[in-house]
Amino acid sequence: MDSSTRERRIAEHKKRVNLIFKKCVWDDFLDRALEMSPEDMLEKVKESGLRGRGGAGFPTWLKWKFAREAEADEKYVICNADEGEPGTFKDRAILQEQAGKVLPGMLVCAKVIGAEKGFIYLRGEYAYLLPALSQEVENFNEKIREKGERFSIEIKLGSGAYVCGEETALIESLEGNRGEPRNKPPFPVSEGYLGKPTVVHNVETLVYASIIISEGPECFKSLGTSDSAGAKVFCISGDTDLDEGIYELEMGMTIKEFVELFSDGDIKAVQVGGASGHCVPRKKFADTIIGFEGVPTGGSMVLFNSSRSMYNVLHNYLEFFEEESCGQCTPCRIGCQQLLKGIEAVKSGEKPSEYLDDLVKLAGMMKISAKCGLGQSAANPFISIVEHFREEIMY
Amino acid sequence: MSEKITLKINNIDVTVSAGATVLDAARKLKIKIPTLCNHPDICVAGNCRVCVVEQKDSGALPAACATPAAEGMEIHTNTRRVREARKAVISLLLSEHNNDCLRCYKNGNCELQELATEYTVEADRYISILKDYGVDKSSPSIQKDDSKCVRCQRCVRTCANLQDVSALWISGKGRKNKISTFMDKTIDYVVCTNCGQCVNRCPTGALTEKNYIEEVWGAIDDPSKHVVVQTAPAVRVALGEVLGCETGSRVTGKMVTVLKRLGFDRVFDTNFTADLTIIEEGHELLRRLSEKLRDGKDVPLPQFTSCSPGWIKYAEHVFPEILDYLSTCKSPQQMFGALAKTYYAEKAGIDPADMVVVSVMPCTAKKFEAARPEMNSSGFRDVDCVITTRELGHMIKQSGIDFNNLEESLCDSLLGAHTGAAVIFGATGGVMEAALRTAYEVVTGRAVPFENLNIIPVRGMNGVREASVKIEGCLSKWKFLEGAELKLAIAHGLVNARKLAKQVAEGRSPYHFIEIMACPGGCLGGGGQPIPTNMDIRMKRMDAIYSEDESLEFRKSHDNPEVIRIYEDFLKEPLGKRSHKLLHTRYTERGRYRTLNR
Numbered sequence: 001m002d003s004s005t006r007e008r009r010i011a012e013h014k015k016r017v018n019l020i021f022k023k024c025v026w027d028d029f030l031d032r033a034l035e036m037s038p039e040d041m042l043e044k045v046k047e048s049g050l051r052g053r054g055g056a057g058f059p060t061w062l063k064w065k066f067a068r069e070a071e072a073d074e075k076y077v078i079c080n081a082d083e084g085e086p087g088t089f090k091d092r093a094i095l096q097e098q099a100g101k102v103l104p105g106m107l108v109c110a111k112v113i114g115a116e117k118g119f120i121y122l123r124g125e126y127a128y129l130l131p132a133l134s135q136e137v138e139n140f141n142e143k144i145r146e147k148g149e150r151f152s153i154e155i156k157l158g159s160g161a162y163v164c165g166e167e168t169a170l171i172e173s174l175e176g177n178r179g180e181p182r183n184k185p186p187f188p189v190s191e192g193y194l195g196k197p198t199v200v201h202n203v204e205t206l207v208y209a210s211i212i213i214s215e216g217p218e219c220f221k222s223l224g225t226s227d228s229a230g231a232k233v234f235c236i237s238g239d240t241d242l243d244e245g246i247y248e249l250e251m252g253m254t255i256k257e258f259v260e261l262f263s264d265g266d267i268k269a270v271q272v273g274g275a276s277g278h279c280v281p282r283k284k285f286a287d288t289i290i291g292f293e294g295v296p297t298g299g300s301m302v303l304f305n306s307s308r309s310m311y312n313v314l315h316n317y318l319e320f321f322e323e324e325s326c327g328q329c330t331p332c333r334i335g336c337q338q339l340l341k342g343i344e345a346v347k348s349g350e351k352p353s354e355y356l357d358d359l360v361k362l363a364g365m366m367k368i369s370a371k372c373g374l375g376q377s378a379a380n381p382f383i384s385i386v387e388h389f390r391e392e393i394m395y
Numbered sequence: 396m397s398e399k400i401t402l403k404i405n406n407i408d409v410t411v412s413a414g415a416t417v418l419d420a421a422r423k424l425k426i427k428i429p430t431l432c433n434h435p436d437i438c439v440a441g442n443c444r445v446c447v448v449e450q451k452d453s454g455a456l457p458a459a460c461a462t463p464a465a466e467g468m469e470i471h472t473n474t475r476r477v478r479e480a481r482k483a484v485i486s487l488l489l490s491e492h493n494n495d496c497l498r499c500y501k502n503g504n505c506e507l508q509e510l511a512t513e514y515t516v517e518a519d520r521y522i523s524i525l526k527d528y529g530v531d532k533s534s535p536s537i538q539k540d541d542s543k544c545v546r547c548q549r550c551v552r553t554c555a556n557l558q559d560v561s562a563l564w565i566s567g568k569g570r571k572n573k574i575s576t577f578m579d580k581t582i583d584y585v586v587c588t589n590c591g592q593c594v595n596r597c598p599t600g601a602l603t604e605k606n607y608i609e610e611v612w613g614a615i616d617d618p619s620k621h622v623v624v625q626t627a628p629a630v631r632v633a634l635g636e637v638l639g640c641e642t643g644s645r646v647t648g649k650m651v652t653v654l655k656r657l658g659f660d661r662v663f664d665t666n667f668t669a670d671l672t673i674i675e676e677g678h679e680l681l682r683r684l685s686e687k688l689r690d691g692k693d694v695p696l697p698q699f700t701s702c703s704p705g706w707i708k709y710a711e712h713v714f715p716e717i718l719d720y721l722s723t724c725k726s727p728q729q730m731f732g733a734l735a736k737t738y739y740a741e742k743a744g745i746d747p748a749d750m751v752v753v754s755v756m757p758c759t760a761k762k763f764e765a766a767r768p769e770m771n772s773s774g775f776r777d778v779d780c781v782i783t784t785r786e787l788g789h790m791i792k793q794s795g796i797d798f799n800n801l802e803e804s805l806c807d808s809l810l811g812a813h814t815g816a817a818v819i820f821g822a823t824g825g826v827m828e829a830a831l832r833t834a835y836e837v838v839t840g841r842a843v844p845f846e847n848l849n850i851i852p853v854r855g856m857n858g859v860r861e862a863s864v865k866i867e868g869c870l871s872k873w874k875f876l877e878g879a880e881l882k883l884a885i886a887h888g889l890v891n892a893r894k895l896a897k898q899v900a901e902g903r904s905p906y907h908f909i910e911i912m913a914c915p916g917g918c919l920g921g922g923g924q925p926i927p928t929n930m931d932i933r934m935k936r937m938d939a940i941y942s943e944d945e946s947l948e949f950r951k952s953h954d955n956p957e958v959i960r961i962y963e964d965f966l967k968e969p970l971g972k973r974s975h976k977l978l979h980t981r982y983t984e985r986g987r988y989r990t991l992n993r
Binding site: 161163178180183185186321322323324325326327328329330331333334335336337338341342345351358361362365367368369370371376 | 439440441442443444445447454455456458461462463476479480483484487488490491520521522524545546548565567568569570571572
């Protein structure tokens with residue numbers, strides 16, 4: 001099957017969805033949304049089954065409910081556009097093409113929780129999006145001000161640390177501090193930006209929130225599975241014979257279906273969820289569901305064919321974490337370095353292959369004792385690659 | 396916050412107030428949870444992960460120090476998962492650590508070493524990732540060795556939370572993460588007050604005082620040198636801690652005996668010059684008040700105390716505009732050095748060139764102060780060597796002397812007599828109280844109107860305290876002060892000092908006299924004092940200071956017979972010509988950082 005044939009097949013595939021990137025006129029959206037009560041909005045989002053699109057999958061309505069119920073004089077909505085997960089590039093595209101659906105999502109969230117201020121925390125490397133996005137934000141602020149809304153949005157630029165995608169590190173950075181995750185609890189919904197209740201959402205979550213409010217929860221709920229409702233924007237890279245790119249697909253596909261769709265079949269592993277995600281080997285393709293009941297992903301899907309060395313793949317991820325750990329907590333700062341040094345030592349024969357077992361234990365300890373999500377998930381690729389490709393690490 | 400929370404730790408019910416952590420709750424039950432990054436004086440970090448515990452229905456192991464106790468919570472502190480995680484954390488720290496314990500200054504007083512022993516951790520469980528760091532020996536006070544750092548950030552939080560200095564900060568991510576300084580410059584180059592509070596809270600040997608033990612032994616061993624030693628008031632209420640005594644023990648007499656046995660030629664007392672400081676500084680204050688209130692001159696008021704070298708350097712860096720408000724009096728340590736090499740040298744017939752002045756201080760900033768180029772009014776460097784309470788502890792241990800069974804003795808005369816007013820210099824508020832005991836009597840001819848001379852309103856541990864004294868029944872010379880209300884303020888810890896200094900800088904300070912001590916609790920909590928430190932320990936040292944004061948015959952600086960004598964024989968009068976040369980100093984505007992082209 002040549003690539004153009006496959007592209008056509010994908011376009012016609014039953015799992016293909018067109019919600020986010022659909023060209024549509026949203027002029028009356030604000031009027032319709034602003035007529036709705038916050039309770040109604042919350043109810044609609046709850047009904048839709050929307051869960052956070054950054055990867056962790058926390059129910060969106062619940063986050064809103066907590067922040068709504070928190071008592072405070074000020075509250076904040078933050079759009080997390082610090083898209084740094086290796087292999088993820090969907091937020092960039094959404095902000096470029098559909099910023100007009102992101103900003104209303106922030107407004108809806110603000111109306112529900114009672115916030116008057118929103119921030120877009122934009123990845124430092126995306127600074128080139130700034131001129132267009134600023135214009136969009138300015139117009140939006142103007143438009144809602146005319147409608148008598150007090151809410152306004154401001155864009156803040158990150159400085160290039162991966163860890164600032166973690167919501168509390170993002171908040172620290174937004175406050176002008178070094179980007180280091182905070183202890184949780186308290187969670188941002190009760191004490192976030194400047195100690196006030198704050199909801200932090202991935203760009204994609206906010207777009208879906210807009211769509212759900214605009215078009216009703218049914219358009220979302222009717223897709224996906226019971227645990228993983230709706231659709232998701234996937235970023236395809238690696239050994240695909242198509243152009244690497246962005247595809248909005250229904251949740252709940254198996255990796256087998258996915259690989260059949262995007263490759264010529266010679267795929268030995270798929271890294272789901274980027275560097276902090278899981279590596280799924282071929283033998284598990286058929287019974288692994290992409291979604292919260294199987295392997296969750298913030299969007300990144302990297303395909304590896306039989307020519308790839310999984311040692312190199314793992315080495316690459318560990319180098320990434322050794323550098324991008326913020327370094328404050330012991331399991332993550334030193335653990336990542338040890339995993340990297342460890343596979344090098346086993347590969348070179350300095351350490352016996354059994355040392356991998358010690359490292360697997362260490363990785364398990366990192367998962368349960370690191371301070372934040374970065375440290376807890378940094379060991380994921382190690383654990384899954386060593387489990388399924390041990391020989392490649394050893395020899 | 397009276398809400399109560401009940402939780403279970405190791406199946407035992409415990410009730411704590413809302414806001415308490417799991418660690419607090421465990422401590423209430425006397426269940427030990429190991430900690431490393433946690434310190435009671437500073438904010439919670441939750442970084443080291445040594446204190447992880449098992450929480451029912453949670454897959455992860457939360458850090459006890461950073462997890463708020465919650466109603467119905469079930470915690471287990473000693474499960475297999477917990478032990479293994481802690482062991483792994485400690486092993487990881489050792490893999491990053493310079494494990495050359497035998498040659499480490501903190502060997503035997505290191506929290507990491509203690510943990511490794513408790514959890515029987517093998518140092519080589521993981522591959523060594525120790526990086527090649529140089530030791531920063533640039534500062535005369537503080538030495539920084541990154542190879543021994545565990546990144547607990549206790550120093551960083553101390554420097555920011557307690558001292559408002561932030562000389563130490565975190566730099567780099569991931570494997571490059573380390574405790575650094577402004578642009579990774581050496582400590583002598585950056586805005587560091589040398590207070591040593593970071594040293595007091597460093598769990599390992601990464602931050603230590605620069606030690607001068609060998610220099611002091613060298614002077615003692617040199618027969619051509621006449622070595623005199625002075626000890627600061629706060630040393631005598633803390634030295635016992637490093638020698639096996641209970642916290643808060645007063646060991647003044649034994650300390651004097653041991654110093655004589657160590658081989659010092661004369662054992663004097665910084666308290667003598669503390670009394671002298673009161674006379675000079677009290678008269679300076681009265682002069683400023685006269686010029687302002689009587690003559691209507693534009694005189695800098697309030698007057699700040701100048702005994703604390705950490706405070707002085709802080710002001711020089713951060714508040715250069717208020718340097719004229721600082722008393723020009725040298726600190727007691729420096730007054731002592733200048734007088735030892737002039738007055739004492741003359742009386743004893745010793746060539747000051749052959750004299751070595753050693754001071755034992757609760758302070759690391761004193762090392763820097765002694766090295767200031769302007770501190771040479773005797774014609775020589777006034778104070779040659781400064782060692783901390785901890786270093787003296789090492790020397791005593793090295794000497795093999797059975798400290799606890801020593802007889803007590805008194806300091807040598809000429810620079811050794813002291814009053815209770817000098818002793819209380821060691822506690823926050825003490826200089827204020829001592830100054831009041833003298834100044835009030837100078838002005839009115841009567842003792843301060845407080846029972847047993849104890850000026851309770853200026854005492855205590857609140858960060859900023861204020862008091863006022865109404866002056867009534869003035870002697871004729873001081874009639875212009877009749878009925879005046881002297882407004883006083885006291886701050887300890889530089890974060891508190893900042894508040895009072897800022898008021899002065901902005902011209903809205905309501906006070907006449909302000910006492911500042913750089914360290915929490917004053918000198919008794921100084922950066923050279925025994926480790927560990929916490930509020931309980933500082934309170935015990937404070938109690939010891941005030942009971943020492945009450946135990947003494949003389950309790951007002953102007954009653955010190957040797958002080959009276961030195962004015963008769965040598966200085967002639969307070970603020971006189973000789974005083975001006977030997978006992979007063981000037982300050983240097985330092986800016987936020989030094990020029991970068993060094």
